[in-house]
Amino acid sequence: MSEIIKNGAIHADEWTLVRLAEGEDAATVELPAGRVIVPLAVWLARRDALLAQAEAGVLGVWLAGTDNPAALADDLLRLQLIAVDFPKFADGRGYSIATLLRARHGYAGELRAVGDVLRDQFFFLTRCGFDVLVPKADKYTRTQLETALTSLKDFSEPYQGAVDRAEPLFRRQSRKEAA
Amino acid sequence: MYQYDEYDQRIVDERVAQFRDQTLRYLAGELSEDEFRPLRLQNGLYIQRYAPMLRVAIPYGNLRADQVRMLGHIARTYDRDYAHFTTRQNLQYNWPRVEDVPEILAQLATVQMHAIQTSGNCIRNVTSDPFAGVAGDEIIDPRPWGEIVRQWSTFHPEFAYLPRKFKIAVNGATEDRAVIQVHDIGLDLKRDAAGNIGFRVLVGGGLGRTPIIGEEIAAFVPWQDILSYCEAILRVYNLHGRRDNIYKARIKILVKALGIDAFRTQVEAEFVHLKGGPATLTQAEVDRVARHFVDPAYETLPATDAGYSAQLAASKGFAAWAKRNVRGHKQPGYASVVLSLKKSGIAPGDITADQFDRVAGLAERYSFGEVRVTHEQNLVLADVRQSDLFALWEAAREAGLATPNIGLLTDIIACPGGDFCALANAKSIPIANAIQARFDDLDYLHDIGEIEINISGCMNACGHHHVGHIGVLGVDKNGAEFYQVTIGGDQGNDTAIGKVIGPSFAAAEMPDVVSSLINTYTEIRHPDERFIDTVRRVGVEPFKTRVYAEREQRKQAHV
Ligand code: SF4
Numbered sequence: 001m002s003e004i005i006k007n008g009a010i011h012a013d014e015w016t017l018v019r020l021a022e023g024e025d026a027a028t029v030e031l032p033a034g035r036v037i038v039p040l041a042v043w044l045a046r047r048d049a050l051l052a053q054a055e056a057g058v059l060g061v062w063l064a065g066t067d068n069p070a071a072l073a074d075d076l077l078r079l080q081l082i083a084v085d086f087p088k089f090a091d092g093r094g095y096s097i098a099t100l101l102r103a104r105h106g107y108a109g110e111l112r113a114v115g116d117v118l119r120d121q122f123f124f125l126t127r128c129g130f131d132v133l134v135p136k137a138d139k140y141t142r143t144q145l146e147t148a149l150t151s152l153k154d155f156s157e158p159y160q161g162a163v164d165r166a167e168p169l170f171r172r173q174s175r176k177e178a179a
Numbered sequence: 180m181y182q183y184d185e186y187d188q189r190i191v192d193e194r195v196a197q198f199r200d201q202t203l204r205y206l207a208g209e210l211s212e213d214e215f216r217p218l219r220l221q222n223g224l225y226i227q228r229y230a231p232m233l234r235v236a237i238p239y240g241n242l243r244a245d246q247v248r249m250l251g252h253i254a255r256t257y258d259r260d261y262a263h264f265t266t267r268q269n270l271q272y273n274w275p276r277v278e279d280v281p282e283i284l285a286q287l288a289t290v291q292m293h294a295i296q297t298s299g300n301c302i303r304n305v306t307s308d309p310f311a312g313v314a315g316d317e318i319i320d321p322r323p324w325g326e327i328v329r330q331w332s333t334f335h336p337e338f339a340y341l342p343r344k345f346k347i348a349v350n351g352a353t354e355d356r357a358v359i360q361v362h363d364i365g366l367d368l369k370r371d372a373a374g375n376i377g378f379r380v381l382v383g384g385g386l387g388r389t390p391i392i393g394e395e396i397a398a399f400v401p402w403q404d405i406l407s408y409c410e411a412i413l414r415v416y417n418l419h420g421r422r423d424n425i426y427k428a429r430i431k432i433l434v435k436a437l438g439i440d441a442f443r444t445q446v447e448a449e450f451v452h453l454k455g456g457p458a459t460l461t462q463a464e465v466d467r468v469a470r471h472f473v474d475p476a477y478e479t480l481p482a483t484d485a486g487y488s489a490q491l492a493a494s495k496g497f498a499a500w501a502k503r504n505v506r507g508h509k510q511p512g513y514a515s516v517v518l519s520l521k522k523s524g525i526a527p528g529d530i531t532a533d534q535f536d537r538v539a540g541l542a543e544r545y546s547f548g549e550v551r552v553t554h555e556q557n558l559v560l561a562d563v564r565q566s567d568l569f570a571l572w573e574a575a576r577e578a579g580l581a582t583p584n585i586g587l588l589t590d591i592i593a594c595p596g597g598d599f600c601a602l603a604n605a606k607s608i609p610i611a612n613a614i615q616a617r618f619d620d621l622d623y624l625h626d627i628g629e630i631e632i633n634i635s636g637c638m639n640a641c642g643h644h645h646v647g648h649i650g651v652l653g654v655d656k657n658g659a660e661f662y663q664v665t666i667g668g669d670q671g672n673d674t675a676i677g678k679v680i681g682p683s684f685a686a687a688e689m690p691d692v693v694s695s696l697i698n699t700y701t702e703i704r705h706p707d708e709r710f711i712d713t714v715r716r717v718g719v720e721p722f723k724t725r726v727y728a729e730r731e732q733r734k735q736a737h738v
Contacts, residue, residue, distance in 0.1 A: 065422075089214070089217075089340070090217050090300070090340050091340065091422060092300075092337075092338070092339060092340025092341060092417055093417060093418055093422075095336060095337045095338070095339070095340065095417070096337055096414050096417045096418050097418075099337050099414075104452055118214060120201060120210075120214070120218055121339075121340075123336070124334075124336040124337075124339050125336075127336035128336050128337055144209070151197075154193060154197045155190060155193050155194075155197075155334060156189060156193065157186050157189060157190070158190075158334055158336070159186075159190070159330040159331060159333055159334070160330075160331050160332075160333075160334075160335050160336075160406075160458070161456075161457045161458055162335075162336045162337065166457050167457045168331070168457060168458060169186055169330070170460075170461065170463075170464040170467075171457060171461070173186065175184055175186060175467055
């Protein structure tokens with residue numbers, strides 16, 4: 001079972017993420033048993049059928065960089081888990097998608113970063129509202145992952161507001177003149 | 180000038196620690212080359228043709244004497260005794276070792292400097308007017324706004340992995356000296372009819388492979404909202420900018436594809452949600468930053484110093500220097516001085532460790548301990564008493580920094596090109612030096628008058644060739660280094676993209692090509708017409724005809 005970082009600590013992952021293979025149909029693809037995270041296309045195609053599982057907290061939805069988070073706007077109170085995919089760590093669309101989900105749409109459930117998720121992006125991901133980071137499969141040993149937790153705290157007082165601290169530094173702290 | 184408080188200092192210190200760890204993991208093989216690349220680039224570290232290159236940020240071109248000394252110390256200790264100023268007011272070291280970079284950054288941090296976001300697909304170091312605070316045509320001092328944008332953009336978590344690099348420039352004067360029209364965002368400080376401060380916002384300008392002049396997205400954004408407005412632009416770009424093709428990934432391509440009106444609609448749709456939010460600037464914060472940029476303790480002096488006038492009359496050399504390298508100042512009895520980094524035979528923008536020390540000394544002695552960097556790759560001492568100019572000139576001459584050529588033909592802008600840069604198609608520096616050698620007569624240079632020659636070693640246009648009156652672009656022709664020439668480009672309020680005159684030239688032909696262009700100009704110019712004015716009046720044709728006719732004659736003469 002793979003390991004994830006949840007609210008700053010390492011946990012075992014209980015979820016299976018479903019990706020549509022070439023030729024697979026969102027409407028008919030078979031979903032594995034247990035807790036599953038389905039692509040937005042599957043959710044949109046089978047929403048009525050999946051609603052109960054979502055509300056029971058055993059089904060989540062993941063968004064690709066091209067997906068508009070507004071597509072989930074009406075379901076945000078029902079969904080307890082949303083994931084955002086990073087096909088490459090340098091593809092930064094997920095940071096804006098997460099920010100929109102949290103700050104614009106008020107999503108308060110679990111928000112996972114999945115895909116090419118590496119420790120050197122942990123800090124920025126957390127700032128944009130991801131509370132669960134799913135490191136790239138087989139990337140880190142347990143020991144490396146423990147060390148990687150320090151990356152969550154790379155900077156103690158960032159300048160600008162973001163999801164984690166909405167207020168920018170100039171509102172959070174009274175900044176005195178330098179001597 | 181801005182001084183760090185404990186928060187600013189903590190952020191750069193934490194950055195040093197973070198990068199030290201990343202470098203160690205890279206050297207230990209834990210971080211792959213692909214994983215390390217964006218991290219090192221966001222710290223200005225390139226792996227170049229012959230060695231790494233480290234680009235240090237000089238926010239909006241402002242430096243203090245202690246920082247200048249540190250830059251010299253680093254050149255001496257970790258490099259080969261010199262460094263290079265770029266067209267974005269930054270500084271580059273050409274020969275540092277990767278394993279030394281964390282230590283270099285640690286030393287920079289001790290003088291409130293860093294290399295944060297000087298490269299990579301993020302918001303780059305903000306640039307501005309080197310004559311900010313002293314120019315007579317200034318409406319609003321852009322430096323506090325440059326600092327505010329710097330802080331907001333530093334480690335902005337949402338915009339660290341944009342489709343492509345993103346450059347912001349701020350101008351606050353009637354004349355644009357920050358080339359805002361060719362930036363991803365150009366911020367132009369304005370007052371509205373009621374006297375409120377705000378910004379005219381340009382978007383989608385840029386040079387590179389597809390040069391485009393920025394378009395106005397907003398006529399007036401109140402200062403309180405400017406960060407929210409920029410955030411709206413960046414969010415639309417981050418979500419919708421192309422990521423499939425590196426040559427189509429800049430915001431200018433998105434703006435062109437949508438059209439400015441549709442792009443504006445999307446930005447406004449974001450902005451309504453952000454306006455009035457926590458990013459809204461407060462008067463207290465703006466005041467706090469602005470207090471760092473109040474005027475230095477000027478003396479009350481007569482508008483013209485009698486001694487200065489006498490020295491001008493007595494020394495031809497001093498007068499020639501003053502004519503080109505000294506600028507007027509808002510404060511009576513003061514002047515701004517441009518120290519030329521364009522001595523013939525030296526790579527444009529290069530400076531030695533010894534010159535760093537001397538510049539620091541001159542700044543302390545004559546200009547309140549501050550130095551500015553220009554995007555033309557020269558240095559400015561902004562606040563010099565007229566009565567000190569002669570002594571300053573003598574000291575600058577001794578330091579090799581008093582070439583009286585600012586704005587003249589030999590004040591060439593050039594990127595490092597094929598001598599250093601891994602991306603180059605062709606060399607830039609030898610072309611600049613060959614042109615300088617051809618035009619070595621000062622009287623002739625003065626007769627030719629103001630002209631800008633800009634040279635880039637490739638499409639990336641670091642030498643801003645598109646906006647040079649004469650632009651030179653290195654191209655690859657079947658594996659050989661060739662140069663494409665444009666004329667009619669311009670920067671500032673009349674920003675224009677130059678037009679290609681025709682087939683490209685071999686390196687050895689370049690001085691002759693420039694001679695042909697200059698001879699055409701001197702023959703057909705009207706009185707008081709600069710080279711660029713003549714090109715605008717008559718078009719490319721007469722220049723082109725003569726260049727290629729004379730090229731043909733040279734070829735005939737050789738058979
Ligand atoms: S223009 Fe090209 S050759 Fe010159 S510095 Fe930029 S990337 Fe390198």
